[in-house]
Structure formats: structure tokens, C-alpha cells
Amino acid sequence: MRIVVSVKQIIDPELPSSQFKIDPGTKRQQPDGHPLVISPYDENALELALQLKAQTSGHVTVLSAGQSSAVSALRKGLAMGADEAALISDPALEGSDAFGIAAALAHGIQKLGSPDLVLCGCESGDWADRIVGPILAEALGIPCITYVARVEKQNGRLQAQRVVEEGYEIWEVTSPALLTILSHELNVPRYPKVKDIMAASRRPIPTWSLSDIGLEAGRIGKAVTRVEIESLSLPTRESHCEFLEGEPDEQVATLIAKLREKKVI
Amino acid sequence: MAGIFVLAKIQNGAPSRSTLELVGSAQKLATGLQEPLSAGLLGQGDAALLYAYGVETVYRVDHSLLKEYQADLYLLALDRIARTAEPRIILLPGDSLGRDLAARVAFRLEAGIITEVVDIDVDGGGKNLRFTRQAYGGKAVSAIVPKVFPLVVTLKPRTFDPAARAGDRSGTEIPIEVPLDAAQARTRLVKRVQEETTGVKLEDAPVVVSGGRGLGGPEGFNLLVELARVLKGAVGASRAATDAGWVPSSMQVGQTGKTVSPDLYIAIGISGATQHVAGISGAKTIVAINADPEASIFKVAHLGIVGDYKAIIPPLIAKCRELVGG
Ligand SMILES: Cc1cc2nc3c(=O)[nH]c(=O)nc-3n(C[C@H](O)[C@H](O)[C@H](O)COP(=O)(O)OP(=O)(O)OC[C@H]3O[C@@H](n4cnc5c(N)ncnc54)[C@H](O)[C@@H]3O)c2cc1C
Ligand SMILES: Nc1ncnc2c1ncn2[C@@H]1O[C@H](COP(=O)(O)O)[C@@H](O)[C@H]1O
Numbered sequence: 037m038r039i040v041v042s043v044k045q046i047i048d049p050e051l052p053s054s055q056f057k058i059d060p061g062t063k064r065q066q067p068d069g070h071p072l073v074i075s076p077y078d079e080n081a082l083e084l085a086l087q088l089k090a091q092t093s094g095h096v097t098v099l100s101a102g103q104s105s106a107v108s109a110l111r112k113g114l115a116m117g118a119d120e121a122a123l124i125s126d127p128a129l130e131g132s133d134a135f136g137i138a139a140a141l142a143h144g145i146q147k148l149g150s151p152d153l154v155l156c157g158c159e160s161g162d163w164a165d166r167i168v169g170p171i172l173a174e175a176l177g178i179p180c181i182t183y184v185a186r187v188e189k190q191n192g193r194l195q196a197q198r199v200v201e202e203g204y205e206i207w208e209v210t211s212p213a214l215l216t217i218l219s220h221e222l223n224v225p226r227y228p229k230v231k232d233i234m235a236a237s238r239r240p241i242p243t244w245s246l247s248d249i250g251l252e253a254g255r256i257g258k259a260v261t262r263v264e265i266e267s268l269s270l271p272t273r274e275s276h277c278e279f280l281e282g283e284p285d286e287q288v289a290t291l292i293a294k295l296r297e298k299k300v301i
Numbered sequence: 302m303a304g305i306f307v308l309a310k311i312q313n314g315a316p317s318r319s320t321l322e323l324v325g326s327a328q329k330l331a332t333g334l335q336e337p338l339s340a341g342l343l344g345q346g347d348a349a350l351l352y353a354y355g356v357e358t359v360y361r362v363d364h365s366l367l368k369e370y371q372a373d374l375y376l377l378a379l380d381r382i383a384r385t386a387e388p389r390i391i392l393l394p395g396d397s398l399g400r401d402l403a404a405r406v407a408f409r410l411e412a413g414i415i416t417e418v419v420d421i422d423v424d425g426g427g428k429n430l431r432f433t434r435q436a437y438g439g440k441a442v443s444a445i446v447p448k449v450f451p452l453v454v455t456l457k458p459r460t461f462d463p464a465a466r467a468g469d470r471s472g473t474e475i476p477i478e479v480p481l482d483a484a485q486a487r488t489r490l491v492k493r494v495q496e497e498t499t500g501v502k503l504e505d506a507p508v509v510v511s512g513g514r515g516l517g518g519p520e521g522f523n524l525l526v527e528l529a530r531v532l533k534g535a536v537g538a539s540r541a542a543t544d545a546g547w548v549p550s551s552m553q554v555g556q557t558g559k560t561v562s563p564d565l566y567i568a569i570g571i572s573g574a575t576q577h578v579a580g581i582s583g584a585k586t587i588v589a590i591n592a593d594p595e596a597s598i599f600k601v602a603h604l605g606i607v608g609d610y611k612a613i614i615p616p617l618i619a620k621c622r623e624l625v626g627g
Contacts, residue, residue, distance in 0.1 A: 049437070049438050049576070050574065052597070053440050053575060053597070056437065056440040056441070058441060063443070065437055065440075065441070077557075134404070134414070135408070158400075158557065159556075159557060161438065162436070162437055162438075163436055163437075164417070164435075164436075164438070164556060164557075165414075165416050165417075166400050166404070166416055166417075167403070167404035167407070167414060167416060168404075169404075170401070170403075170404035170405045170408075171404050171405070171407075171408050173405070174404075174405050174408040174409065175408070178487075179372075179373065179487035179488050180372070180401075180405070181372075181488055182397075182400055182401045183397060183400060183401075185550055195491060198397075199397075199550040199551055200397040200551065201396060201397055201504065201551065201559065202493075202495050202496070202497075202551065203493070203494045203495045203496035203497075203549065203551050204493075204494050204496070204549075204550070204551065205490060205491075205492070205493045205494070206490070206491040206492050206493075206494075207488045207489065207490055207491065208488065208489045208490075208491050209487065209488045209489075210487075213487075213488075218550065218557065219540065219543075219544045220544065220546075220550065221544060221545060221546030222546075224544065261448060262412070262413030262414070262447070262448055262449045262452075263413045263414070263415055263445050263446065263447050263448055263449075263452075264445065264446050264447075264448050265443055265444075265445055266431065266443075266444040266445060266446050267443065267444045268436060268441050268442075268443045269441065269442055269443075270440075270441060270442075271435075271439070271440075271441065271442050273600070273601065275587075275600070275601055275602070275603060276603075277589070277599045277600070277602045277603060277604070277605045278603065278604055278605065279594075279599075279605045279606070279607060280604060280605065280606050284608060284612045284613050284616055285616055287606045287608065287613060288613060288616045288617045288620055289620070291588065291604060291606065291617065292617075292620050292621070292624070294604055295565065295586070295588075295604075298586055300508070300564045300565040300585070300586050301508070301532060301565065301621070301624070
């Protein structure tokens with residue numbers, strides 16, 4: 037089974053708010069030298085791909101669209117166990133929306149050959165639009181199942197566990213298909229071994245321009261976005277926490293009194 | 302191209318809660334932009350229930366293959382409705398259905414798309430149309446404006462007030478024939494599994510008791526279930542707790558998980574990452590119980606107890622029982 041995992045490199049999303057600054061010019065987070073990571077759900081997707089590979093003697097490629105820095109995300113993918121990596125990077129990509137990114141990824145995937153399975157994160161750790169995966173599926177003309185926590189192979193078909201409000205659903209699909217992946221106890225990303233990190237650091241990673249993947253520059257980029265980010269600002273949050281002091285019994289008694297005062301219990 | 306369109310659902314003889322949230326925002330857009338308001342119904346359901354909320358036209362695709370949700374067939378039906386109704390703005394819920402369909406509908410209609418919207422600005426003349434959503438896991442908010450129409454918009458659940466009834470009104474129902482064939486469904490539902498702990502739906506619960514990594518293991522949730530039962534509430538969890546497999550993913554509260562807006566939210570052993578807080582901004586009173594006085598959760602909580610939950614929850618359950626009992 038040939039699997040492509042689409043990974044986005046982002047600034048570590050778990051940094052505390054106190055370190056979060058906005059660049060008013062680009063209306064994006066100021067990089068400030070913060071660590072760059074693979075968007076968390078994409079790492080879950082890669083872990084799942086590596087598990088499927090182990091079961092089915094597959095081949096896993098990690099693919100990213102972004103700046104040259106994204107090579108380090110792809111190197112991590114190789115160190116975790118991916119067989120191949122490719123980066124789509126071109127100045128014309130700058131400022132693209134999800135449709136532009138998905139078009140670039142679709143062309144990159146076609147260049148890699150026809151995969152049996154494409155995995156994306158269910159939502160990116162920075163903008164969390166939740167749309168690149170389903171748009172990519174449309175661009176590739178393949179079915180899509182979103183918010184998938186687990187995947188199993190059953191008589192040549194894939195069974196995907198999709199998390200929904202009431203619980204979960206099992207959907208069956210035949211390859212090729214695209215799944216967007218959610219974190220789950222069984223797809224916790226593995227830590228790469230030091231020797232694999234060393235080996236990955238020596239692997240050449242091809243960087244493709246738009247002409248390499250056969251995409252016209254006019255179809256992507258800032259000029260053809262369908263929506264525009266007008267502003268990015270810090271949320272206003274005003275709340276004051278009243279700490280309840282004393283021994284547990286006193287704290288509980290005060291809590292109950294306060295909640296009864298507020299008429300919430 | 303004109304009009305505001307919502308995908309509606311009639312459940313147990315009434316518009317679903319998420320439909321009412323969509324219609325409420327659609328009314329505001331329709332008034333602000335002075336454009337008509339229409340809705341789509343896939344399958345059965347009384348259209349008059351929607352007219353009562355100001356919907357003027359209901360487009361219906363009734364087909365036996367639409368009884369159960371299946372993305373490909375729903376997409377074909379929705380695409381056909383949109384091409385017939387030609388709305389400028391299509392509102393979809395930001396729940397699992399909207400997360401599944403919205404981007405694909407936008408692709409097929411060559412529409413713009415803005416997801417997980419938490420606020421809509423529209424002035425009388427309709428010149429200014431602006432949608433607000435969170436970004437960077439709730440560390441920022443962004444105002445987004447459309448450059449093209451049609452525009453697909455998904456609304457973050459439990460964020461907008463449900464629509465108010467507009468009174469007895471009439472409307473027009475337009476049936477749409479869509480030739481659907483089972484072979485067009487590229488995915489097949491094998492089974493659907495329900496997960497519930499206290500019998501109260503998390504999204505609807507007036508009280509939510511949530512636990513995080515600080516509970517130290519799945520056993521900690523037994524205490525939380527007990528507390529939730531006494532308070533007639535539901536149990537939620539942080540992603541750390543669902544990722545650890547302590548409780549099912551459908552109990553996750555936050556950016557990826559559910560949005561809840563209870564009267565009382567009790568966060569136990571949860572640090573208060575912005576992605577978790579993104580799911581509780583509508584909670585009226587937030588209580589945090591955490592061993593670390595510096596935990597971020599205290600920045601959003603109204604009442605805080607610093608301590609080990611194991612020492613606090615048992616007496617809390619006992620006291621609440623006394624209250625309920627007598
Ligand atoms: C794209 C993205 C989406 C995300 N979506 C979500 C989401 O939907 N929901 C969500 O919750 N998270 C989400 N997260 C993850 C989020 O960033 C945090 O990692 C997560 O919320 C942390 O969970 P936690 O608070 O349980 O764990 P921790 O951050 O580890 O906090 C545990 C807390 O327990 C306290 N504690 C320890 N022992 C005790 C004790 N005995 N008694 C009392 N307190 C104790 C500690 O002081 C600590 O504050 C998302 C992250 C990303 C990047
Ligand atoms: N620049 C990118 N390169 C590779 N994959 C991406 C990129 N942007 C988004 N994706 C994929 O699409 C998913 C959803 O992104 P989003 O629509 O931004 O929430 C991510 O988790 C990735 O798998």
C-alpha cells in the first residue's frame with residue numbers, strides 16, 4: 037500500500053499565550069525563533085501510516101508545501117520511519133489559501149504516482165480551517181472520511197473509525213481514499229531513534245517548484261485567495277478568579293455556598 | 302446569485318438546535334444584506350416548521366438514499382440545491398456533518414469558505430460583511446472578509462443564540478429531483494456506536510464536570526461521573542485524557558472536541574490550554590480545581606481551588622448529595 041502523508045510545519049502550538057505575538061504586517065503569528073514542529077494531528081497521521089505500512093509492507097511518503105524550513109519537518113518524518121519525502125516550495129505559493137495549498141499538494145501527489153491512501157491531519161494546529169484535506173480529496177477525485185481516529189484493513193478494504201458527537205461510526209472505503217486523522221491512544225507519535233535522526237539528516241529531500249509539479253502560478257498565491265484575512269488580534273479576556281482558601285472541607289463548603297448564591301446548583 | 306441559505310434538519314418534529322443557530326444568523330444576514338432566506342431539507346420534515354422562523358423558501362430533496370447520512374450522496378444533493386437556489390451565502394453547522402461537507406461543497410461550487418465562525422458583522426447596506434473566528438488555538442481572533450461569492454460559512458456550535466420564532470408565516474416549498482444511485486456512495490457505514498456516561502448529552506448539559514491529565518488515570522473519572530450524576534450533569538475531558546484512552550474521544554471538550562455552554566463548568570486536573578478553553582467560552586461559571594496555583598485555567602476560572610482533586614472531590618460529592626437529598 038502506497039501512502040502519502042501531508043504534513044504542515046507550524047510554530048509550536050502549545051507555547052503559552054504569554055509568548056504569542058502577532059505580526060501586524062503579515063497578520064500572522066510572529067515567528068520570534070520559536071520551535072517549528074509538524075502540526076500535531078499530521079504527526080498522528082504519520083504514526084498511523086507507519087503502523088499500516090508495518091502491517092501491509094507499504095511505502096510511506098511525507099509531503100509538505102511551504103517554505104524551505106519545512107525540510108526539517110520532513111526530516112523528522114523520515115526519522116520516524118517514512119520512506120520518502122518531498123517539499124513543494126515556490127515564492128508563488130506565498131499567501132495561498134487552502135485551495136491554493138490543496139492544488140499544489142494534489143499536483144505533488146500526482147508527481148509521486150497514484151497512492152492508495154492519502155492522510156492529512158483533521159485540522160492544522162495554527163489556523164485549524166479543517167478544509168485542506170477534504171479539498172485535496174476533491175482535487176484528486178477520491179472519497180474522503182474526516183475525523184478518523186483508527187484505521188483497519190479488512191479483506192482489502194479500509195475500515196475507518198470516525199469520531200462524531202454521539203460516539204463513533206465505522207465507515208468502509210476502497211482505495212484510493214483520503215482520511216483526515218484525529219489523535220487517539222493508538223496513534224501517539226513514536227519518538228525517532230538517534231540513529232534514525234542521524235540517517236535522516238543525510239537524506240536528500242527534493243524541493244519542487246510549481247513548474248516541477250506542473251501547476252500554473254496564476255492558480256495559487258495571494259492574488260487568487262477567495263477570502264481575505266482583514267485582521268488578527270489578541271482576544272480580550274477579562275475574568276478574575278476568586279481562590280477559595282482553607283482545608284478541603286472548608287473549600288468545598290465555600291464553593292457550594294458560592295455556587296448556590298449564583299444559583300447554578 | 303442572491304440570498305442566504307441554510308442546510309436544515311428537522312428532528313423529533315422540530316428544527317434541530319444547530320438548525321436554529323444557523324437560522325438565527327441567517328436572519329441577521331438576510332436583514333443586513335436585504336436578501337431572501339431559504340433552507341434545504343434532505344428527506345422528510347415539515348417545511349412549515351422552518352417558515353415559522355422566517356425561512357421563505359424550502360428546497361427539498363426527498364430520496365430513500367438520503368435517510369442515513371452518507372457524504373457523497375449528501376454532497377450531490379446539496380450541490381444540486383445550491384445550483385438551483387443560487388444563494389450568495391451558504392450556512393452549515395460546524396459539527397461533524399459540516400466538518401465533513403463544507404469544504405467539499407465549496408470546492409464543487411468554486412465558492413469561498415470560512416469555517417468555525419463565532420461572530421458575524423453586517424451593516425444595513427450590506428457593504429461591510431465580516432466574519433470572526435479564532436486562530437492559533439484561541440490565542441488570537443481573526444476577522445475575515447469574502448472576496449468571492451458564493452461563500453460557504455460554518456458556525457461554531459453552541460456559540461450563536463437559536464433563532465426566535467417569527468410567528469405564523471407561510472413559504473414556498475420547491476421539490477428538487479436528484480437522480481441518486483447507491484453506487485455513487487464511495488463509503489459505506491458499517492456501524493454506529495453511541496457513547497454516553499451519565500445519560501445527559503454533553504452539549505446540552507447545564508453542568509459539565511471535566512477531567513484532564515491531572516486525574517492520573519481512568520479511575521479518576523469514576524469520581525467525576527459520580528459528581529456529574531449528583532449535579533445532573535455530563536462528564537467531559539481534555540484532549541490529554543482522551544488521547545490517553547481514559548475516556549472516549551467523543552467526550553473531548555475544546556477546539557477539536559465539543560463546544561459546551563453550561564451554567565456551570567468544573568475543570569479538574571486540566572491546565573487550561575487555549576485549545577481547551579476554546580470549547581468553554583460560553584460557560585457562565587467556571588470552577589477550576591488544580592494542584593498548581595500557576596495553572597492557566599485560573600486565568601479563565603471564576604472560582605478556584607488549589608489542591609489535590611482526590612482530597613476535594615469526595616467531600617464535594619458528599620455535600621452535593623446532602624443538598625439534593627434534603
Ligand atoms: C490543534 C490542537 C487542537 C487541540 N484541541 C484540543 C481540544 O479540543 N481539547 C483539549 O482539551 N485540548 C486540545 N488540545 C491540546 C491542548 O493544547 C493541551 O495539550 C491539553 O488540553 C492538555 O490537557 P490537560 O490540561 O488535561 O493536561 P496538562 O496540560 O498536562 O495539565 C494537567 C493539569 O493537571 C494538574 N494536576 C496534576 N495532578 C493533579 C491533582 N492531583 N489534582 C489536581 N490537579 C492536578 C496539573 O497541575 C496540570 O495543570 C489541542 C491542541 C492542538 C495543537
Ligand atoms: N502547507 C501544507 N503542507 C502540507 N499539508 C498541509 C498544508 N496545509 C494543510 N495541510 C494538511 O491539511 C490538514 C488540515 O489543514 P487545515 O485545513 O489548515 O486545518 C493539515 O493537518 C495537513 O495535513
